[in-house]
Amino acid sequence: MSTAPENGFVVFDRVQKSYDGETLVVKDLNLSIGKGEFLTMLGPSGSGKTTCLMMLAGFETATHGEILLDGKPINNIPPHKRGIGMVFQNYALFPHMTVAENLAFPLEVRKLGKSEREAKVKRALEMVQMGDFGGRRPTQLSGGQQQRIALARALVFEPELVLMDEPLGALDKQLREHMQFEITNLAHSLGITTVYVTHDQTEALTMSDHVAVFDDGRIQQLAPPDLLYEKPENSFVAQFIGENNTLTGVVKEIREGRAIVQLDGGELIDAMPVNVSKAGERTKVSIRPERVEFNKDRLSPDALTLKAEVMEFIYMGDIFRTRLRVAGRDDFIIKTRNAPDQRRLKPGEMIEIGWLAEDCRALDA
């Protein structure tokens, strides 16, 4: 999971954090972020994402461990000397300054000349397509506009590292998608290293080079979005990212990289052993709804199948979502593409379902 520290631009090395001296909010965090990389921290509320960001920005100190920036430890450097751009969840645009003054602020404190300042502010405003808004007050801007100004302000002094804490949390869906695109574009075109915090998984998957899934003060998995989705390393990640069917059971045997799992109802299924190593272990198997197959012709002849009863058929336009009763549970979902030859299942119908063994992952119980 953790790359060798010397390779990273930002490195968390065995970092721990406790606010009250009783519980650890961040437990043994190891993370390395390459230069120019877009890393997203994803996790449920209270999992310590903001805390990590604040430690990196210098507003909280790590209780234990070291944070390195460009190879140098920064634990003792005060926030204003770290040169890290930051976009806050609520933008934190100074309400008593105009947009242009907000943008000029970091340049002023760096004692840049007036003409240089103005040129940079203008460029930054144009970069976020807000060139005409310099004279306005933040309160006179819409949420999306404020967001862009906050972004421009974090970038105007050309930091090498930008931190963003749920910057799109307050925006509506459409604007959020638009801004996701703009942010990734900007970050990549400027070659800035970005640490992005969100608890919206779609946002994490669409924007990032790497996603770090946080839970309980630890990184549960650090991987590119596709691996994260397709190859979750534990059941928390599998359930947290995307829609997922979970079945519980016991490993019966592992052979040739394939595990036979006996479900609690006695049925046998094929799975790919990820977090299980020997027969007799309890496991949660995870299978994505779109990887379930009910057309016998498409399954390999020796594949194990399960009997299923169709409970509900939901037409969703591009896809069909069908709820089944499988192995005693009636929350098993399958998704099928709306293609001309696609069969539309009817409630009450009895079918048999199966999957490729590598799509079904036997994870920790």
Place this chain on the structure above:
Amino acid sequence: MSDASQAGPVLAADGTPLKKSLQRALRAQKLRALALIAPLLIFILVTFVGPIADMLFRSVENAIVSETLPRTVVALEDWDHEAGEAPSEDVYRMMTYDMVTAAELKTHTRLGSRLNYETTGISSMFRKTGRRVDDFGEEYTDQFVALNPAWEEPATWVALMAASTDPFAISPAAEQALPETASIYADFAKTIADTKGDSVTEEEPWHPVYLALYTDLIANPDAASAFSGESAALISAAAAAVPTFEVTTTKDLFVKADKGWTDPEVWGTIKAFTPEYTSGYFLASVDLKKSPDGIESLPEDRQIYMLLFKRTLFMSLMIMGSCVILGYPIAFLLANLPMRTSNLLMILVLLPFWTSLLVRTSAWKILLQQQGVINDILVWIGLVDDADRLVMINNQFGTIVAMTHILLPFMILPLYSVMKTIPPYYVRAAKSLGATNWVAFWRVYFPQSVPGIGAGCILVFILAIGYYITPELVGGTTGTFISNRIAYHISSSLNWGLAAALGTILLAVVLILYWVYDKIVGIDNVSLG
């Protein structure tokens, strides 16, 4: 609801126009709202707004001169102060009539004190003259009685003057033939009825009534023709005799009572304060004086009010400034500490509210006096010599210290509540943008706390400018406020008009400052959180 789509005004379900029925619905709501605030509104109007308006009205009200001296005021109209001479005998005679009535009613001393605010000495003149004025005209009484003892009889006078006795009414004939006598006799009748419950049928008239009779008969020797019977005979006999009467001028009588009555200045003052409304109190409040020759400033040694106003403003500003300087860091700490600690600190801030104002002020007395705790400590550590201990109380310094302490919570609370609403992420954002602690505070935090400073300053300043108890107790002579002077005029000198004028000016100053503040800072920039 098809009718809504028809042309013309939109109708409600019962057919009345929608606008009207909306209004009716809202009226009920408004009445209900009014009913809710009515008790407080009435209470405030009756116990607060009314009395204050009445009080402020006193600053210009001046009916006392024209009410007490109605005849004199009319007679003085023709007198010209510029000539520098005392007025004519007529004025003195009218003054006699007015004065005797006033003296019987005991209103002359009030008028005396009122005019004394304008020209010193008048009060004692009125008092002295008031004691003697009922003897003015005694010679005439004697001469009329010598002529005919019937003049001593109340019944004679009643027959002559009265149309009816209960209630008393003057007869038209008397009014026509003997106008001055009728007028003073009417006053006499009313006065004895009011003060003693007596009737004219039992009381011998005042001496000045005989003076009036004499004057009328000299002016109108033919007065008897208006009367009939015994009265006519009496009058015609008297009219025949008066030219031979021994004459004393009322002016001499006045001068005998007090020499001041020859002074044109005194008469000028009476004339200047004839109008029912006066700017005199306001002029006095700014050390000016309305003299008969126009407005002039008081002699240097009697100018106190401007000094007091300036001092009040200066000290209020000092107190306000010290409150900002002392209160800001405390409010900052309160707003940024963890809840538990800040609650504890808050109790300390509020503690002064739970102790009596007098106790706190007296505590400062004990601390600051020359044999007090602070001086003792300074002497003990050798900073101050025992011989010349610091004077820290009964002067401006003491007042500023004590009042800063008392008013500090009024600065801290609005500051705190505003600071509490400034989210910590602004300062963090500033720091992440490269600002040092100081720059982040000064450029980002401070401007956002300005509304709190504004609210605190207004609160403290306005409270300070009208403060009374503390300056009274620890102010000595150099640390008193204008409010102490107002209190003095309300309760000791009883010059309520001046007190009202001073109060009105104070109110105006506050309003003007408020307006200036609004212009410069903007009242929207004041927030209590």
